[in-house]
Amino acid sequence: MFTKSILTAAALAVALPFAANANDGQAMQAATLNVDASAFTTNELAQIAAERGDTRKAERAARIQAQKTEVPGVTNAGRDMQAAILNLDPANFTTNELAQIDAETSALAKAERIEKILDEKSGATVSTSGVKSLTVEYVHHGRDDA
Numbered sequence: 001m002f003t004k005s006i007l008t009a010a011a012l013a014v015a016l017p018f019a020a021n022a023n024d025g026q027a028m029q030a031a032t033l034n035v036d037a038s039a040f041t042t043n044e045l046a047q048i049a050a051e052r053g054d055t056r057k058a059e060r061a062a063r064i065q066a067q068k069t070e071v072p073g074v075t076n077a078g079r080d081m082q083a084a085i086l087n088l089d090p091a092n093f094t095t096n097e098l099a100q101i102d103a104e105t106s107a108l109a110k111a112e113r114i115e116k117i118l119d120e121k122s123g124a125t126v127s128t129s130g131v132k133s134l135t136v137e138y139v140h141h142g143r144d145d146a
Contacts, residue, residue, distance in 0.1 A: 035061050067096040086110070093117065 023037070029045045030037035040048070044064050051057045082098045083090035093101070097117050104110040 033057060033061070040064065067094060088114070 026042050026045060027037045029042075029049065030040065033045060033048050035045070035048065037045075040061070047064070048057050048060045051060045076095075079093075079095045079098060080090045082095065082102065083093060086098060086101055088098070088101070090098075100117070101110050101113045104113050
């Protein structure tokens, strides 16, 4: 028992400094890009860093921030088109949310993403008012006698 306690304490002593510095890379990348680390995810920072030239990096950062602050009730042509392709009401989703839905690979995953987004917006109540219609097709590829 004593040996286990010592091993656990040693493991914690080694792991804690690494856990405390989990976002140092993100902070360093944000500092290099001259942006606020708390305003962007690691993925968004990578997107900004991938741009060539300071002007394009600043434009990408501004575009990401604009998508985060976009008002769902106000529509634009690009969002309208993307929503039409997904058969959704554009007034209920931001461009970023529509992109998340579109990135899902199956109809079921898209439906789950829609439900999650609407659930987050409405609190504890799940509303499907933003969905015009959704058909999930299931194709059985196997034996029924299993």
